[in-house]
Amino acid sequence: xxxxxxxxxxxxxxxxxxxxxxxxxxxxxxxxxxxxxxxxxxxxxxxxxxxxxxxxxxxxxxxxxxxxxxxxxxxxxxxxxxxxxxxxxxxxxxxxxxxxxxxxxxxxxxxxxxxxxxxxxxxxxxxxxxxxxxxxxxxxxxxxxxxxx
Amino acid sequence: xxxxxxxxxxxxxxxxxxxxxxxxxxxxxxxxxxxxxxxxxxxxxxxxxxxxxxxxxxxxxxxxxxxxxxxxxxxxxxxxxxxxxxxxxxxxxxxxxxxxxxxxxxxxxxxxxxxxxxxxxxxxxxxxxxxxxxxxxxxxxxxxxxxxxxxxxxxxxxxxxxxxxxxxxxxxxxxxxxxxxxxxxxxxxxxxxxxxxxxxxxxxxxxxxxxxxxxxxxxxxxxxxxxxxxxxxxxxxxxxxxxxxxxxxxxxxxxxxxxxxxxxxxxxxxxxxxxxxxxxxxxxxxxxxxxxxxxxxxxxx
Numbered sequence: 001x002x003x004x005x006x007x008x009x010x011x012x013x014x015x016x017x018x019x020x021x022x023x024x025x026x027x028x029x030x031x032x033x034x035x036x037x038x039x040x041x042x043x044x045x046x047x048x049x050x051x052x053x054x055x056x057x058x059x060x061x062x063x064x065x066x067x068x069x070x071x072x073x074x075x076x077x078x079x080x081x082x083x084x085x086x087x088x089x090x091x092x093x094x095x096x097x098x099x100x101x102x103x104x105x106x107x108x109x110x111x112x113x114x115x116x117x118x119x120x121x122x123x124x125x126x127x128x129x130x131x132x133x134x135x136x137x138x139x140x141x142x143x144x145x146x147x148x149x
Numbered sequence: 150x151x152x153x154x155x156x157x158x159x160x161x162x163x164x165x166x167x168x169x170x171x172x173x174x175x176x177x178x179x180x181x182x183x184x185x186x187x188x189x190x191x192x193x194x195x196x197x198x199x200x201x202x203x204x205x206x207x208x209x210x211x212x213x214x215x216x217x218x219x220x221x222x223x224x225x226x227x228x229x230x231x232x233x234x235x236x237x238x239x240x241x242x243x244x245x246x247x248x249x250x251x252x253x254x255x256x257x258x259x260x261x262x263x264x265x266x267x268x269x270x271x272x273x274x275x276x277x278x279x280x281x282x283x284x285x286x287x288x289x290x291x292x293x294x295x296x297x298x299x300x301x302x303x304x305x306x307x308x309x310x311x312x313x314x315x316x317x318x319x320x321x322x323x324x325x326x327x328x329x330x331x332x333x334x335x336x337x338x339x340x341x342x343x344x345x346x347x348x349x350x351x352x353x354x355x356x357x358x359x360x361x362x363x364x365x366x367x368x369x370x371x372x373x374x375x376x377x378x379x380x381x382x383x384x385x386x387x388x389x390x391x392x393x394x395x396x397x398x399x400x401x402x403x404x405x406x407x408x409x410x411x412x413x414x415x416x417x418x419x420x421x422x423x424x425x426x427x428x429x430x431x432x433x434x435x436x437x438x439x440x441x442x443x444x445x446x447x448x449x450x
Contacts, residue, residue: 033198061193084248086195124194125211 008109009117013098020118028120036090038097042066042078053080054142056135061085063092065135067142073104075143079135087124091115091132095139104147112137151268152185152242158273163374165415169408170273170371171244173282180204186241186293189276190257191248200286202246202279206235206293210253210401214260225302228264236293239266239301246272246279250365252405259404259421263303271408274370281368308407310394310420312428315353316435320446322387324395325352326361326406327426331398334439347430351439353396354447357385361402364409377414387416396422396429 009017020028046052046066053064063081070076077099079092099107115121115132154168155175161167171179179185180203187205189197197207208214213231214222223231237243243266247254251271261269272279280286305311310318330336334350352358363380366372381387393416395403400423407421429435438444 029195029198033195036195083199084196085193086199087193090195122217123212127211128194 005105005108007111008106009111009114010098010102010106010109012102013094013110013114016094016098017114017118020120025119025123028118029123032090032094032120032124033086035093035097036086039079039081039089039093040096042080046078046080053078054138056131056138061088063088063131063135065092065139065142067107067139067146069104069143069146073147075102075104075107076100077139087128088131091135094118095132095135099139104143107143108140110136110140112140151240152179152182160373161273164413166412168268169270169412171270172273173279173284176202176244176272176279177284184241186235186237186243187272188235188237188243188245188254188257189247190245190253191276192253193248196248196276198288200288201276203285203287203289204291205246206237206291208235208245208257210256210260214257222260222263222303225264225300228303229298229300232266232298233296236291236296237298238296239299241268243269244272245269246275248276250277250362250369250405251275252361252402255408256401256404259308259407262308263305264301265304274368278369307418308411308420310396310422312422312424312432312435314420315394315396315422315429318392318394319353319355319436322385322391322393323353323356324385324393324403324406325356325358326395326397326403327352327358328360329358329441331426332356332358333441334437347398347427349430349437351430351437352443353429354436354438354444356396357443358441359385359406361397361405364406371409371413374413377409381410381414387414389416390418391416392418392420394420394422396425398426399423400425 020031023031053066056063056065061081066078068076077096079096081088081092115129121129155171157175158172161170187202188208189201189205190208190210194209245254245258254271254275258269258271325332332352364372364377393410395406397403400421403421407419410416410419436447
């Protein structure tokens with residue numbers, strides 16, 4: 001149950017945060033842009049069946065996410081967002097890179113204020129960062145549903 | 150120094166102020182001309198970085214045009230600093246363009262107008278048409294020399310309406326440019342956009358619903374004069390000399406409609422209520438109408 005989860009930022013996401021915080025504020029946007037370019041394309045069967053995705057309503061641009069949990073409880077996150085929404089793609093890419101390969105328990109333990117800790121809230125605006133929080137919370141909700149007994 | 154106007158478009162000559170728009174062809178020919186500054190203003194804060202019109206500078210509506218603490222725009226000093234940093238002079242011709250049918254570009258143009266920057270124009274069709282036509286874009290950020298933009302105090306009186314202004318305006322033309330679902334009160338935010346915390350749904354009594362995008366043709370350019378007149382004059386009954394207030398959710402979409410009414414159709418007294426629904430829909434005891442009908446002017450209470 002969620003209430004029993006002890007919050008903990010996994011090493012993967014902590015390292016990404018370090019990358020951001022090491023930079024001057026204006027350079028952090030460039031790093032976010034680099035992340036946006038690294039968002040992997042979704043697997044063919046997802047591309048062919050977009051209804052497997054959940055729309056992230058908190059984001060201004062159309063972004064869709066789908067989490068999978070393997071038998072060994074490893075999580076894989078797929079995300080797609082349009083090329084003309086690089087900020088949203090950057091957010092999705094950070095989460096995909098930071099979450100893939102974690103256990104379901106580790107994903108559920110990610111603090112929901114992780115996006116605010118990247119030091120880009122002022123540079124991208126609080127409203128925009130809320131979109132990333134929406135993505136994270138929805139990912140956790142999917143993982144919770146997939147692992148519910 | 151003002152860069153010559155774009156007189157190449159027959160469509161523009163029908164508008165009240167043809168000089169407020171430029172075509173992509175015109176812009177391409179004039180890029181790099183002294184006295185011309187091209188500004189990109191997008192919804193996405195990183196879109197400019199993925200590629201922009203050569204020489205264009207970026208102005209972000211969220212992080213650069215707003216005061217960081219108070220819900221308000223920059224003051225005269227802040228605006229002077231911003232434009233100086235961008236390398237823009239008071240007498241420069243500014244052409245603004247952006248994503249989403251120039252929605253944010255029109256917003257930037259409106260804010261620039263509050264400071265009385267005289268020659269500020271929009272690129273008809275915006276960013277998408279430029280790219281769709283296969284024109285050049287670059288990721289190279291121009292290094293414009295810093296300028297000394299003068300401190301000019303913002304003048305909200307002519308172009309901007311506050312909540313108190315709207316309350317005494319009731320009975321005069323009011324345009325709600327949000328989506329039909331927001332107008333009726335089914336939603337308090339844009340379809341597919343984040344909830345932006347307004348506590349009540351509906352519209353300001355008597356406001357007519359004309360979603361902003363109705364002014365835009367399929368290719369992202371502004372519709373010709375006759376089609377705009379059919380919407381704003383014939384359909385909702387605006388007349389010469391009317392005082393008009395437009396609003397949306399935070400004043401961005403209604404800047405687009407403001408541009409159409411003020412500069413393309415020539416209404417002389419058009420104000421944008423930037424507090425819009427995020428203010429009105431959370432205010433105590435202001436009148437609200439839910440449903441598809443505009444509703445009546447409420448009796449004084």
